Structures are given as C-alpha cells and as structure tokens.
Amino acid sequence: MQTLRERKKRRTRDALLRAAVELFTSRGYEATTVDAIAEAVDVSQRTFFRYFAGKEEAALGLVELTVERFVQAVRERPAHEPPLEALRQAVLDGWSSINEVVESVVPVELYLRMYRVIESTPVLLAAYLRRSTEVEETLAAVIAEREGLDVDADPRPRLAVAVFSGVMRVTERQWVAQEEGEFSLAGIRALTSRYLDQVGPALLGDWREA
Amino acid sequence: MQTLRERKKRRTRDALLRAAVELFTSRGYEATTVDAIAEAVDVSQRTFFRYFAGKEEAALGLVELTVERFVQAVRERPAHEPPLEALRQAVLDGWSSINEVVESVVPVELYLRMYRVIESTPVLLAAYLRRSTEVEETLAAVIAEREGLDVDADPRPRLAVAVFSGVMRVTERQWVAQEEGEFSLAGIRALTSRYLDQVGPALLGDWREA
DNA sequence: AGGCTAAGGACAGCCACTGACAATTGACAA
DNA sequence: TTGTCAATTGTCAGTGGCTGTCCTTAGCCT
Numbered sequence: 058m059q060t061l062r063e064r065k066k067r068r069t070r071d072a073l074l075r076a077a078v079e080l081f082t083s084r085g086y087e088a089t090t091v092d093a094i095a096e097a098v099d100v101s102q103r104t105f106f107r108y109f110a111g112k113e114e115a116a117l118g119l120v121e122l123t124v125e126r127f128v129q130a131v132r133e134r135p136a137h138e139p140p141l142e143a144l145r146q147a148v149l150d151g152w153s154s155i156n157e158v159v160e161s162v163v164p165v166e167l168y169l170r171m172y173r174v175i176e177s178t179p180v181l182l183a184a185y186l187r188r189s190t191e192v193e194e195t196l197a198a199v200i201a202e203r204e205g206l207d208v209d210a211d212p213r214p215r216l217a218v219a220v221f222s223g224v225m226r227v228t229e230r231q232w233v234a235q236e237e238g239e240f241s242l243a244g245i246r247a248l249t250s251r252y253l254d255q256v257g258p259a260l261l262g263d264w265r266e267a
Numbered sequence: 268m269q270t271l272r273e274r275k276k277r278r279t280r281d282a283l284l285r286a287a288v289e290l291f292t293s294r295g296y297e298a299t300t301v302d303a304i305a306e307a308v309d310v311s312q313r314t315f316f317r318y319f320a321g322k323e324e325a326a327l328g329l330v331e332l333t334v335e336r337f338v339q340a341v342r343e344r345p346a347h348e349p350p351l352e353a354l355r356q357a358v359l360d361g362w363s364s365i366n367e368v369v370e371s372v373v374p375v376e377l378y379l380r381m382y383r384v385i386e387s388t389p390v391l392l393a394a395y396l397r398r399s400t401e402v403e404e405t406l407a408a409v410i411a412e413r414e415g416l417d418v419d420a421d422p423r424p425r426l427a428v429a430v431f432s433g434v435m436r437v438t439e440r441q442w443v444a445q446e447e448g449e450f451s452l453a454g455i456r457a458l459t460s461r462y463l464d465q466v467g468p469a470l471l472g473d474w475r476e477a
Numbered sequence: 478a479g480g481c482t483a484a485g486g487a488c489a490g491c492c493a494c495t496g497a498c499a500a501t502t503g504a505c506a507a
Numbered sequence: 508t509t510g511t512c513a514a515t516t517g518t519c520a521g522t523g524g525c526t527g528t529c530c531t532t533a534g535c536c537t
Binding site: 270271272275300301302312313316320321322 | 491493494495503504
C-alpha cells in the first residue's frame with residue numbers, strides 16, 4: 058500500500074477530474090470556470106493547475122485513460138495478426154472494457170456524455186485531434202516493430218495507422234451524432250465494424266458497381 | 268472598383284495578417300502578443316479582434332487561402348475521375364499554384380515557414396487539425412454529389428475522404444520534418460505522390476511479400 | 478521530537494478576449 | 508458642398524486561463 062501522501066494526491070486528482078467532468082457535462086465546457094472546479098473540490102485554483110496543465114487536460118482526462126489502455130491492447134495482440142486486424146480487434150476490445158477503466162472515477166454514462174461535449178466544443182475537439190495524432194505516432198512505432206520494419210524507412214506503418222485512425226474519427230463523429238438509443242457502447246462497436254468493412258469498397262475506383 | 272472603405276479594410280486586414288505571420292515566423296507564436304501585432308500595424312488591439320476571431324485565426328489565415336482554393340479545385344475536376352483520383356490531382360495542382368494565392372499577402376517563403384510554426388506549436392496544430400476535419404466534411408459532400416450519392420446514407424464518401432486526409436497529414440508531417448533542401452514545393456509534391464501510391468500496399472495483409 | 482521535503486494557499490501579474498460607449502471617418506443624398 | 512447616417516476604430520473596464528513567487532502546512536523519516 059502506498060503512503061498517505063500518495064493516497065491523498067490520488068484522491069485530490071480524482072476529485073478534481075470528477076468535479077470537472079460533472080460540471081462540463083452539466084453546464085458546458087466554456088461556461089465552467091477553473092475556479093468553479095477548484096471550489097467544488099475545495100482547493101485553490103493554483104492546486105488545480107498543479108494537477109492539470111490546463112482546463113483542456115482535465116476535459117480529456119477520461120479519454121486519456123482509455124487511450125493508454127488501447128495502445129497497450131495493440132501491443133498485446135498476437136504477432137501473426139496483420140496490422141489492420143490487430144488495430145481493429147484492439148479497438149473493439151477497448152470499447153468492451155471501458156467500464157473497468159472509467160468506473161473508478163466516474164460512472165460510464167458521464168464518460169459517454171463527455172464524448173459529446175468534446176465533439177461539440179471546438180477547442181476541445183482540436184485538443185482531442187492533436188492528442189490523436191500523438192497516439193498515431195506511437196501506434197506506428199508499435200506496428201512497425203511488430204512487422205520488423207523501420208518506421209522512418211518504410212512509410213507503410215504510418216500510412217496504415219493514419220488510414221485506420223481516419224476511419225475511427227469518422228466512426229466517432231457519426232456515433233456522437235446519433236440519437237440516445239444508438240449512442241451506446243454497443244452502438245459504437247457496431248459502427249466501428251461496419252465502417253472498417255467499408256474501407257475496401259470506398260477505395261475502389263468505381264462505386265457504382267459495388 | 269470597390270469603395271474607399273472596402274479598400275481600406277482589405278489593406279488593414281492584409282497588413283495585420285502580414286505582420287502576424289512575420290512575427291510568428293521570427294519570434295514564434297507564443298512569444299508574439301496580439302498587442303505586438305496590432306502595434307506593428309499601428310491599430311488598437313480591439314481592431315485586431317475585429318478582423319480575426321483570435322490569434323489562431325491570424326496564424327491559420329494563409330492556410331485558409333489555400334484550403335478554399337483546394338476545395339474549389341476538387342469541384343472542378345472532370346466528372347469521370349474516380350474520387351481518389353480527383354482528390355489527388357486537386358492537391359497536386361494546389362501545391363503547384365500556391366504562389367498565385369499567397370504572394371499577394373506574403374512571399375511564399377514565409378508561407379512555408381509558417382507551416383513549420385503550425386506543426387511545432389501545439390495549440391496551432393490542434394486548431395489546424397480541427398479545421399481539417401471541417402474541410403473533410405465539405406469534401407465528403409462534394410464527392411458524394413459527384414457520385415450521385417447521399418452522404419448520410421452511404422459511408423463511402425466520408426471514408427474515402429478520411430483515408431485521403433489521413434495520408435495527407437502523414438505527408439505534411441514528414442515534409443516539415445525534412446531538411447531545408449527537401450522542404451520545398453517540389454518536395455511536398457513528390458512526397459504526396461509517393462505516399463498516395465503506398466496506401467494500397469499499406470492496406471494489404473502481409474507486408475513482407477509486397 | 479524535530480528537521481526535511483512535498484503539497485497547498487495567497488497574492489500579484491500577464492495575456493487573450495469581450496462588451497460598451499464614444500469618437501472618427503467615409504458614403505450618399507439634398 | 509454640406510449635413511446626416513452608418514461603418515470603423517479607439518478607449519476603457521472587466522473576465523478568465525495560466526504562471527511565478529513566497530510562505531505555510533503537513534506528511535515522512537530518523
């Protein structure tokens with residue numbers, strides 16, 4: 058077991074993250090001041106900034122949890138799987154196990170609602186997309202290693218990951234735009250599979266005969 | 268000919284954009300205050316914000332010029348070209364004709380340097396990526412219309428554009444990372460073609476026999 | 478128990494951005 | 508030409524995100 062100090066720090070951070078997510082999802086991101094978040098946890102504004110580099114980081118904190126998990130899942134995929142297959146399975150598994158990752162901080166429902174806040178808040182969406190490109194870079198390295206290639210010599214790892222990520226973006230975008238019914242974990246998994254299956258057809262020359 | 272007022276406005280905007288780009292590329296984005304830009308043009312800070320929604324918008328002003336041109340180029344591609352071919356040609360043509368679009372505001376050299384500033388400044392990169400997704404949405408609509416499809420019924424237009432954009436991102440990223448020699452208009456055109464040609468191979472299952 | 482160090486609070490200040498109001502200046506008709 | 512109207516700009520005050528500094532508090536460890 059950790060020391061008291063460490064436990065306290067973890068609790069403060071979780072409390073800040075939870076308060077931030079609750080305020081963002083209820084009042085909106087822009088309408089929530091950092092002061093309000095700090096006040097909700099009863100710490101000074103300065104303390105908030107000691108735990109999060111900025112308001113954005115608190116808003117993307119939940120996503121970050123799942124991102125790390127996803128990258129790890131890709132690493133652990135069986136070596137015989139082709140790159141795109143490994144990515145596909147890792148994503149699908151990731152969506153299935155979100156519960157375990159997120160639940161300790163906030164209920165999954167809030168996680169989903171936070172996704173919509175991100176997508177509908179320009180500055181958050183921007184930050185999210187930038188973070189995604191960082192993840193792409195990491196994934197490209199992982200894929201390259203799996204295939205025994207040099208990322209900087211062979212463009213295929215980066216290209217494959219970029220294509221995959223592009224499809225994931227389209228998927229998420231369509232997902233959050235859906236009605237309450239389809240906006241669920243089952244919904245995103247179904248969409249993911251459907252869209253990945255459509256990549257091949259989408260790249261063929263003539264769409265009219267597909 | 269336009270009225271004196273309109274000409275004055277245009278001149279003020281161009282001057283602000285020019286001053287912004289010059290300061291961003293020489294001192295860096297974060298190190299440049301809006302006050303400094305306004306002062307360089309001898310207008311009040313308030314006036315700057317009347318022309319640009321924020322510092323970001325001024326930084327992306329040059330890119331915006333070329334984006335509009337690119338979308339237009341896609342629209343004007345011959346109808347018989349398959350989607351990806353139309354996009355490819357439009358991009359390549361776009362890089363060729365940048366001179367004409369940009370030169371009226373700043374020398375092309377500054378345009379290229381600004382690209383590097385964007386790529387190396389987190390908040391700018393984020394804003395750029397978000398803008399790119401907006402462009403993707405527009406392109407998807409254009410492509411869908413070319414093919415006589417409904418964007419919301421058929422996922423292929425969005426997927427094709429997303430894949431294409433993903434490849435463009437990787438291309439740009441590699442491009443700005445290059446040495447001064449390859450960091451040129453000829454360089455980006457060559458990279459673009461090369462990477463687009465590698466998409467097919469990158470999506471195949473087994474890379475070892477390609 | 479007491480010294481050491483990590484964590485938090487208080488305070489001051491910078492900068493991006495906005496609303497409101499007043500002053501200026503071009504447009505346009507009498 | 509001149510007077511009126513409207514668009515453009517400047518000034519000022521204020522908000523909110525974020526940072527540096529300094530001091531206090533509180534867990535840690537001998």
